[in-house]
Amino acid sequence: MENIKIEQKENLLFNRKEIKINLGSEITPTHKDVEKLISEKFSTEVENIKIKNILGKFGSKIFTINANIYPSKKDKEMVESKSKKEQKSPA
Secondary structure, eight states: OEEEEEEEEEETTTTEEEEEEEEEOSSOOOHHHHHHHHHHHHTOOGGGEEEEEEEEOTTOOEEEEEEEEOSSHHHHHHHSOOOHHHHHSOO
């Protein structure tokens, strides 16, 4: 993963940072790779990050990633809805 461009916006209403990353990569980055990248860049825990989507265009090696960073896991759980997969998992 190279060629990273980051835009960030503070959302005080939901107590989070909304970030948009343009990432140049040969292959589509996984959620775990993106979580690790964001946690290193913003010095936060992986559990405080919610990745909204990873978008890529056909034939392009540039991916757009939208994510939210919360100050704590509790704040994240209060705002973000869980997917059916997350609701069923015992963890």
